[in-house]
Amino acid sequence: MPNIRRRTSDVESSSSTFADLLLPDHLARGLSSAGFHQPSPVQLAAIPLGRFGVDLIVQAKSGTGKTVTFGVIVADRVLCSSGHPQAMILSPTREIAQQSASVLHRLGAELQPSGLKCGTFVGGLAYTNDVRRLESACHVVVGTPGRVRCLLEDEKLRPDSIRILVLDEADSLLSDTGSFEDDILAIHGMLPARKQVLAFSATYTEKQMGRLGELMRQPQHVNLCAETVSLLGIQQYYLEMPPLPNSHEQAKAREQHLISILRSVPFHQACP
Template sequence: MSRDDRQLANDIMPERSVGGDVVSQLDSFQALDIPAPLQRGLAACGFHRPSPVQAAAIPVGRTGADLVVQARGGTGKTLAFSLLALLAVDPTVGNPQAVILAHTREVALQICSVVRGLAKYAPEICCAALIGGRPIQADFETLLQPCHIIVATLGRLSAVEAAGKLPKLRVRMLVLDEADHLLSDSFLQSTVKIHDFLPERKQVLAFSATWPPSLLALTEGLMDRPKRVMLSAGDLDPPLAVRQFYRRVADTGEAPSDVNAAKRAELLSLLSSAAFHQAVVFCNNAAAGSALAAALVDNGFPAAFLSGKQEQSSRDAGVTGMRAFRLRVVVSTDLVARGVDLDRVNIVVNVDVPRDAATYVHRVARAGRFGTGGAAVSLVTPGELRRLRGLASEGGFDVEELTGVVPGDLLERGLRDDGDAGRLEELRALQRYVVTSGDGGGTERVLRGRVDGGVDDGAGAEGEEEDERTREMRWRWWKWRHEWFLWLKECHRLAVEARSSGEAAPSGVAQ
């Protein structure tokens, strides 16, 4: 960066740190001098006015200054660095010019989707995602084509670099998303190796919701006279619009399975009484999470389980199902705790208390994305309540006891349009008609009472009964969808086996 550019950065931001309380909202992205094609892309994606982190970070980032950015989850950090990457590239140069590192495959695909959406009216700009879980040869071939922005997981990019297939000469920007994770002990060496491999003269942008002092010093050591944009009052700030609760679960002192059963019953009760749109349920154990997801499905909630140990296709299907509003609940380990935007989620449930305050904050931030509001509920035994209070004390946030239902006013916002509202009613209807697969491959119907709003479909409730023909048609529809899903899953399994053995996939199997 030239001396003039550095002076401009100092003029824009004479102090090293800017607080969120002094950053004003701009009326439009036009005020940030965004080129017209990208403004059209922003509008097409539904973005019309920059958030505080975008209004603060984009002008400074455009000067070429290295940048450390802190803002709560769901405030628009991804859009900020995606725009900065797009603004940094020269479309006439076909080589990669910006590298964005993500901590999971799901987040990498999400970021790439955001970049492509913003570049909808700038088709000469190409973005590619390099992630594990698929043949690396495909990534080698991708990099032989014109490609301006690379979004990659750390492991896959390291493998591409080790194979000597990563073009680096024109790279002018490195973005670290969820930098506190990428620079943690487990990933520090690999992240620094990528940083050092890329050209010395590059702009480094690091974004995170949490910046412990030691990590901040480490990160700035990888930069050249960095600027800071700090929009959170502290290192551990949950979203302002998400109200945090705990609900007591009796600890019988018996086997862990008894506690798990009690929490499962409490979770079903909680979700059945809450008028939520979509939910994320977190647990610390993959086996327990899988069992919880199965219990939710058995009780009529369209749900899926996600963990880092699953095949990529299963992980993709779960995230896609939530975004397409085909699922209402996702149960996960901390795979989706960071960075994954599921913007209809307005309730988060911690079946297990997380191990540290930072993870708790990231979990809570899955609800109330972009300020829409929501609730976070932790199901706790007496011992876990002490741990939760310790995390709250460490992070400086309040958690209150929930003795009844989740307040309805916290769950009112978040749906995009009338289509979303209609889809929500369809998903709620599933809780009346639960389709389960029997041992013999057949299906059976379980008729359940209505749980949205706590209304029971009693035979004497005037206007509430559906005629038998309507019930039968609805059941047959969901039965067909369930069987179609099982067929598709089997086709995918056969295709994966065929690819791994080097044989042609069976006829009729999707490739």
């Protein structure tokens, strides 16, 4: 018999379905074909508010479906009859941007007449390819702040039709130690004044909350991390190590001991 793990209550609601959210048929089909059948608490709480058009500051644990949450909100607002960008999703890394774009493609596959067109614009890749992509139909811009700002300032990306701005992993985008905040503020200022702004993260500092409030109009708060930011289904362990040894031989023995421990315990993430 296969080992079936029951999803915990912070990942999936046992008493609700996506039908309860009264989504359009094309979005319901997109969710089903992408393998999403029951919404998570953050999806139940944030999707109806986002579809209503309010600004949102959403705090929810990693792995509970924040990408699908803003993906549904964005896909619901896009008109495929227009080829111009109508939504923008900013991410702190290339990998996160590509992940968001992949989710949007799947959720919007049923949009008529030809599906949701989502372009990924990140640093480190050819700028000329980005320009060519924007010359064809592109409904949603997903990218890293530096590259998106450059496209806007060079007037390669038309901002006038964009009505939704999503800040994914907003704590990283507005981090004091990062270099994104100036880009975020510049991009926000170049977009139309009347736009919906959505911020998603597992954690926020008080300063970041204040800054987000300055970028939004009477934002609604969805906080599902009141007690902990760790998933209920995740087991966490730690190993307290003795002080660093003095000799090379002792250091080597300590390293081998650590390696043997890591090899004996199945894990997905580790940090010092």
